[in-house]
Amino acid sequence: MSDYNQQMIEQFRGNFLKEVESNVEEGEWVKMCMQCGVCSGSCPFGPHWAHPPQEIFMMIREGEREQVLTSDSMWMCTSCYNCIVRCPRGLPITHIMHGLATYAKRLGLAPKEQPTAKFAQLFWDNLTKTGRVNELKLGLALYFMNGFSEGIKTSLKMKDIGLGMWKTKRLNPMEMVGGHSCKDTKGLQAILAKAQEIEDAKIGRSGA
Amino acid sequence: MSEAKIGAYICKGCGLGDRLDTSQLVTIAEREGKAAIAREHDFLCSEAGVQMIRDDIANEGVNRVVIAACSRRAKTDAFDFDGVCINRTNLREGVIWVRPDTDEDRETTQEMAADYVRMGCAEIKHMNPPTPNEKTDASSRILVVGGGISGMTAALEAARAGYPVTLVEKSGQLGGVAAELVKRVPERAPYADPEDTGVAALAAEIEANELIEVCLNSTLARTSGAPGCFSADIATESGTTRTENFGAIIQASGFKPYDASQLPELGYGKTPDVVDQMGLEALVRAAGDGPVKRPSDGKEVERVLFVQCAGQRSQKEGHLPYCSGHCCLTSIKQAMYFKDRNRDIDTEILYTDLRTPGAPGEDFYRSGQQKGITFVKGVVEDVASSGNGAKVKYKDIILDETIERDVDLVVLATGMVPNSGVDIEAVSAPNVEGAEDDAGDNGGDSVEIPVESILNLTYRQGKDIPQLKYGFTDSHFICFPYESRRTGIYATGPVRRPMDMMSAIEDATGAALKAIQAVENAKLGRAAHPRSGDLSFPSFRKEGCTQCKRCTVECPFGAIDEDEQRYPQFNESRCRRCGTCMGACPVRVISFENYSVDTVGQQIKNVDxxxxxxxxxxxxxxxxxxxxxxxxxxxxxxxxxxxxxxxxxxxxxxxxxxxxxxxxxxxxxxxxxxxxxxxxxxxxxxxxxxxxxxxxxxxxxxxxxxxxxxxxxxxxxxxxxxxxxxxxxxxxxxxxxxxxxxxxxxxxxx
Amino acid sequence: MSEVIATNQTILVVGGGIAGMTAALEAAECGKQVILVEKNPSVGGRVGQLYKYFPKLCHPKCGLEINLRRMKANRNLRLLTMTEVTAVTGEAGNYQVSLRTQPRYVTENCTACGECARAVEAEFDNEHNFGLGKRKGAYLPYSLAYPMRYVLDPRIIGTDDATRAKEACKYDAIDLDMQPQETQITVGAIIWATGWRPYDAARIQPYGYDRFANVITSVEFERMADPHGPTGGKLLRPSDGKEAKNVAFIQCAGSRDRNHLKHCSRICCMATLKQTTYLRDKYGDDFKASVYYIDIRAIDRIDDFYQKVRADENVSFIKSKVASITEDRETGNPVLNGVDTEGYHRYSNPHDLVVLAIGMEPSVPAGEFPVDVVLNEEGFVQQDEANGAFFAAGCSSDALDVNRAVQNATASALRAIQVVNRVAGTEV
Missing domain, CATH: 3.40.50 (Rossmann fold)
Known part of the structure; x- marks a missing residue:
């Protein structure tokens, strides 16, 4: 467990709700849940969640920190926004889920082998390199996410689709080499670096 | 009263003329019904038809009008004549509409109509127009019993309408339970924060109001009479008693908080750190603007748990089977006492159904959440304490887990127990066969009652107003919430039904209206609900009465007392004119001017x-x-x-x-x-x-x-x-x- | 219409539902002059559409009958139906009020014999039954309608039906040339008892009220249960007329919801509990009721009714706000999808019929009041000195049940009396 995690445990001394309110994006909304369950029922991925959103909110209130943050539930969210639309209290549930996921990752508590989490990282790494998503590389990285032989198998399985996309000019094999990028890649990197700096400072503050 | 002169009017409209031989009905009204005037008309409720009747009343001296047409429930505004008796012989809804229009049925349909005309004439022959028994000397002063929020509101609202009020309060100050509160649940939008209780302002306004007289440290030693002429002995603690007359009474005797010591399973008594809602109010008051401290050792409270429905909504022995209605809102308010002092204090409300109704309720709930109050659907399994604070084990129903919490303070949301005085129906029924005691004083011949009476009525049926359920003196009617079974005495506030302060204020204002209405009705000799405006009144033939007391026992409104010789003593303005006494009388000596054993008996006799x-x-x-x-x-x-x-x-x-x-x-x-x-x-x-x-x-x-x-x-x-x-x-x-x-x-x- | 006489000691009551009737009667029975205006052809309001009251399961028509008798007997009370307030000026103790009366096309000559209805052919949706079933173009709004006088639907005016109705009337009670009438009156105080209306269920999109025949509202279910309602008291599925024995009740349909009505409508829980008893009444042990709820709000003394229904083994309670309703095309069964929050069980439950316990919203929306009034966010009238002698009664003041509406109306009557007594300088 990270120092940061230890720091947070000490700082909030079991008041997980308060921790969430301070450290999680839109976390101050958690207290407004009235336990109707419409979010959980509305989620198209609902059956795959260990803890649907409403349960997570209740667990936060009951201080079940470890269980919430190590759970892969928040990572299941596909941002369909059904829950937000239906929530009678107007909770930004999707955002809270992402906020919790980010927070868990920052604390080093996010599940290691969670495919959504992995994909998110791949996507981020891919995107930030050139400022454009390189779909070919992203796709291949995804295929090889779980090892080389698995990657070959998946690639072969998908080859017809790949060819089809190439024919219809939806995929350019030349992307393998370099690929397209935004106008000012350096500028973008600088922006991201600055954002990281601000974020780190924020964590530093709340950790102080 | 001049001699009865019957005018019978047979309508031919609405198909009556086609279906019935109306001229035969005219003949029957004349010959058998002894109508001085009998006429038929094509359209009796038309202006011309009504004018015809008016003319006969004015010119011919008709004072008993039989209208053989539609039901008494139809065309009431057309057939509305002053100073005469009216019979509505129902030939339309009662005859032609319920019988088939065929040749073979014509004869029996006609017989039906003929009988109804006979009955109408027979009834009216025995009816007299009721003479209003006006009481110009009726008192307009309203007696309010209880000086809590309900009583104070009722007093002030009645005075604002111009009626003098005497407010009797048992304790030495106004305000009742509300005076012990730090703040109240908000009554004004945006319903976000606790408000001042308003007790001081109300009390000041009452003091400043010339129409209101306040009697503190006082109770009612004896209350007798009837609307317009109640007489009450107001006894003070110091032993003096004075008697005053009143037009109507509002009973706002309030409630007592449920005795939490009956809830050891929730930790009450195990540690002083388990309190009820009133206990918490006291703690917060004691804290002033500073932090609230737990009673056991004075430590500042950091974690507090509120337990809803404590000893309520439960069929367990000694528990209250009902919901007290206000406690969810009250707990939210009390949690805000903490949150408004220090947002870091943990406040958790454990509930099964959170009941915060309407716009004010739901807004306040949301505001509570906004302030960081945590709401958990759960049930307490155990409360343990080693003296300071408590360890509460509860089942979180949503997570389906048992949770343990160490808290500094537990607040039990216990319920309201109405202060409704003596349950007169639980007291053994007075002996009808003739007890030796003074019949005018019912208190003497009933069993000893451990509960103190509120009103000490001298009524034959008991000292207080009848209770409906769980000790509340509520009305049984959805549509008529104020209808107590004692005319001119209106219960209001939590004695009537469990309620929060906002409801109590509305309720008391309504009760003040009912009291004013009772006064106005008494002045004119009119009946109260449901026969509002009825001027008839039961009287009895003393010489025939056997003093059997059935009327005095059976009157649903306790309107009839007994005099020294055990004859019934009718209290006109207490009477609701239902006639139950008339039905009860084995020797048939009770009657109304326009409703009697004869008015019905003669109808029965005159059917062919x-x-x-x-x-x-x-x-x-x-x-x-x-x-x-x-x-x-x-x-x-x-x-x-x-x-x-x-x-x-x-x-x-x-x-x-x-x-x-x-x-x-x-x-x-x-x-x-x-x-x-x-x-x-x-x-x-x-x-x-x-x-x-x-x-x-x-x-x-x-x-x-x-x-x-x-x-x-x-x-x-x-x-x-x-x-x-x-x-x-x-x-x-x-x-x-x-x-x-x-x-x-x-x-x-x- | 004969002349309306009113002075600044007169109390105007707007709305002839249970609250308005009560306020008007209570004031009139205190000896005050009262004018009661009602927009519809008959008084009675929503109460007239109820089959039974909770928790007593008695019949609202019973109390209505008493109130009508009180009205008929009271000469202090003047009723104007089909009339609305169009403008109010002035101040407490002296308001000038403009009234507009729509033509009824039927005069006081009407004997309610019903010949006009028999003669007329055109039929329209029956608004008393929320559009379930039809009524004639000449009609008596319902069995207890008062004034007990027929009314012609304006849509038949100018058609042959109108002529047929006129010719059928033997009492010259039909006047096809009747025009809207404007009346100006002066009053001392105004009691605003315009009541509530059911929230528009179609706006709760996931429930498909507008798409699925077998999703209905609680007010419609109430009409169905009434033996004098559109189905003769049978609880039938609109899609195929089959008896509905497995019925779901969805609480907070529109209430406690920022997307719809922010407030709790208070009555819906008790109304649902009551409606489960209709199922038991009709089917004995052969029924199933499922109540999907967030909190059951059976407030105060009447919680015992909830306890009684809870003890009924055929009634189950699921703590869940239903997420969505789909339809099984084959059976026409609505399927409820969601999560039972007590232990997190997902469900997809088919039912014969779904009843949405629909929320109440104020009949008159903010911005449509004839005078400046202080409202809360939810659109209910606040008790506020700034309102002068304009007092809300019943559901225009909050979501209330009948008992509380009557209580509140009685209080409002006193507030109005205080004003007119002050005007009169009455010394009692």
Whole structure:
């Protein structure tokens, strides 16, 4: 467990709700849940969640920190926004889920082998390199996410689709080499670096 | 009163002229009904028709008007004449609409109509226009018992309408329970924060109001009389007593908090750190602007748990079976005491159903959440304590887990117990057969009561107003929340029903109106609800009375006392004019000017009873005018039919039915009798509370009479009929017709 | 219409539902002059559409009958139906009010004999039954309608039906040339009892009220249960007329919801509990009721009714706000999808019929009041000195049940009396 995690445990001394309110994006909304369950029922991925959103909110209130943050539930969210639309209290549930996921990752508590989490990282790494998503590389990285032989198998399985996309000019094999990028890649990197700096400072503050 | 002069008016409109031989009806009204004037008219409710009647009243001295047309429920505004008695002989809804329009039915339809005309004339012959018993000297002063929020509000609101008020409060200060509160649940938008209780402002306004007299440290030692002329002995703690007259009484005696020591399972008594809601108010008051400290060791409270429905909504022995209505909001308010001091204090509310109704309730709930109060659907399993604070184990119903919490303070949301005085129905019923004690003072001959009376009424039926359920003195009627069973005495606030302060204020304002209304009615000699405005009044023939006390016992409103010689003492403005006393009287000495044993008995007698071989039975239907009679009317309106043998007489309440009517009917050759009253029992719908029940009880004894007469007991049937029984009510009449078909005609036709 | 006489000691009551009737009667029975205006052809309001009251399960028509009798007997009370307030000026103790009366096309000559209805052919949706079933173009609004006078639907005016109705009337009670009438009156105080209306269920999109025949509202179910309603008291599925024995009740349909009505409508829980008893009444043990709820709000003394229904083994309670309703095409069964929050069980439950316990919203929306009034966010009238002698009664003040509406109306009557007594300088 990270120092940061230890720091947070000490700082909030079991008041997980308060921790969430301070450290999680839109976390101050958690207290407004009235336990109707419409979010959980509305989620198209609902059956795959260990803890649907409403349960997570209740667990936060009951201080079940470890269980919430190590759970892969928040990572299941596909941002369909059904829950937000239906929530009678107007909770930004999707955002809270992402906020919790980010927070868990920052604390080093996010599940290691969670495919959504992995994909998110791949996507981020891919995107930030050139400022454009390189779909070919992203796709291949995804295929090889779980090892080389698995990657070959998946690639072969998908080859017809790949060819089809190439024919219809939806995929350019030349992307393998370099690929397209935004106008000012350096500028973008600088922006991201600055954002990281601000974020780190924020964590530093709340950790102080 | 000048001599009765009957004018009978037969309408030919709405098909009556086509279906009936109205000229024959005119003849019957003249010859048999002894009408001085009998006329038919094409359209009686038209301006011309009404004018014709008016002219006869003005020029011919007609003072008894029989209108043989539609139901008494129709065209009331057209047939509205001052100073005369009116009978509405129902030929439309009561005859032609319930009978088929065929040649073969024409004869019996005509017979039905003819009988109703006979009955109408017979009734009106025995009716007198009631003379209003005006009480110009009636007191307008209103007595308010209880100086809490409800009582203070009632006093002030009545005074604002110009009525003088005397407010009697047992304790040494105004404010009641509310005075012990730090703040109250908000009553104004945006319903976000606790508000000042308003007690001080109310008390100041009362003090400044010249119309209000406040008697602190005072109770009622004795209350007698009736609306417009109540007399109350106000006793002070110091021992002085003075007597004053009042027009009406508002009982705002409030509630006591439930005794939390009955809840050891929730930790009460194990540690001083488990308190009830009133206990918390005291702690917060003691804290002033500073932090709230726990009672055991004075440590600042950092974690507090509120337990809803403590000893409430539970069938367990000693618990309250009801919800007190205010506690969810109160706990939110109390949690805010902490949150508003320090947002870092943990406040958790454990509930099963959070009850924060309406816009104010839901807004306040949301505001509580906004402030960081945590709400958990859960049930306490155990509260342990080693002296300081408590360890609470509860089941989180949502997570389906048992959770343990160490808290500094537990607040139990216990309920309200009404201060309703003596439960007069639980006290053994006074002996009807004649007790030795002074009959005017009921207190003397009843068992000893551990509860202190609030009103100390001298009423024959008991010292306080009857309770409805769980000790609350609520009205039983959804539509008429203030209808207590003691005319001119209105219960308000939590003594009537569990309620929060906002409701109590509304409730008390309404009660003040009812008190004012009672005063105004008493001045004019008018009845109160449900026969509002009725000027008739029961009187009795003393020489015939056997002092049997049935009337005084059975009056649903406790309106009749007994004098020294145990004769009934009618209190006119307490009377609701239902006639239950008239129905109860075995010697038939009680009557109203316009409703008596004769007005109905003569209708029964004047029905033409064909002899046995005509095979034309007669069924007497006595129908409650409030529900059964309208049901029959609406049945007619919707095309239902019923037996041509039925003769329906509306009665004020089935409780007013004297068994003599039934025995007379059977003796004179009726083949069946059907009685229709309202639902009785726990969910009674009888507008006069016990009338229908009394009638059913009396009719259960009719079998003896039937067997004496050698008649089958199926010939008399008593039913509970609702106003919506549009199909069932005619069906019941038809059933009786079938029964008669089966068992044969009565042998008593002469 | 004969002349309306009113002074600044007169109390105007707007709305003839249970609250308005009560306020008007209570004031009139205190000896005050009262004018009661009602927009519809008959008084009675929502109460007239109820089959039974909770928790007593008695019939609202019973109390209505008593109130009508009180009205008929009271000469202090003047009723104007089909009338609305169009403008109010002035101040407490002296308001000038403009009234507009729509033509009824039927005069006081009407005897309610019903010949006009028999003569007319055109039929329209029956608004008393929320559009379930039809009524004629000449009609009596319902069995207990008061004034007990027929009314012609304006849509038949100018058609042959109108002529047929006129010719059928033997009492010259039909006047096809009747025009809207404007009346100006002066009053001392105004009691605003315009009541509530059911929230528009179609706006709760996931429930498909507008798409699925077998999703209905609680007010419609109430009409169905009434033996004098559109189905003669049978609880039938609109899609195929089959008896509905497995019925779901969805609480907070529109209430406690920022997307719809922010407030709790208070009555819906008790109304649902009551409606489960209709199922038992009709089917004995052969029914199933499922109540999907967030909190059951059976407040105060009447919680015992909830306890009684809870003890009924055929009634189950699921703590869940239903997420969505789909339809099984084959059976027409609505399927409820969601999560039972007590232990997190997902469900997809088919039912014969779904009843949405629909929320109440104020009949008159903010911005449509004839005078400046202080409202709360939810659109209910606040008790506020700035309102002068304009007092809300019943559901225009909050979501209330009948009992509380009557209580509140009685209080409002006193507030109005205080004003007119002050005007009169009455010394009692």
């Amino acid at each position: 009873i064909p002899d046995e071989f005509d095979e034309k039975p007669r069924i007497l239907v006595l129908a409650c005018e409030n529900d059964a009679y309208p049901a029959l009317d609406m049945a007619a309106q919707s095309g239902q039919q019923y037996s041509q043998w039925a003769r329906v007489i509306p009665v004020r309440c089935l409780g007013s039915v004297n068994t003599i009517w039934v025995t007379d009917a059977l003796n004179s050759g009726y083949d069946g009798v059907v009685l229709m009253g309202c639902q009785k029992g726990e969910n009674y719908q009888c507008h006069f509370v016990k009338g229908s029940e009394m009638a059913h009880y009396r009719m259960s004894k009719i079998d003896d009479t039937l067997s004496q007469l050698n008649l089958e007991k199926e010939r008399v049937a008593t039913y509970e009929v609702a106003i919506t029984d549009i199909e069932r009510a005619p069906g019941l009449i038809n059933e009786m017709a079938e029964t008669i078909d089966k068992i044969g005609m009565s042998p008593f036709k002469f």
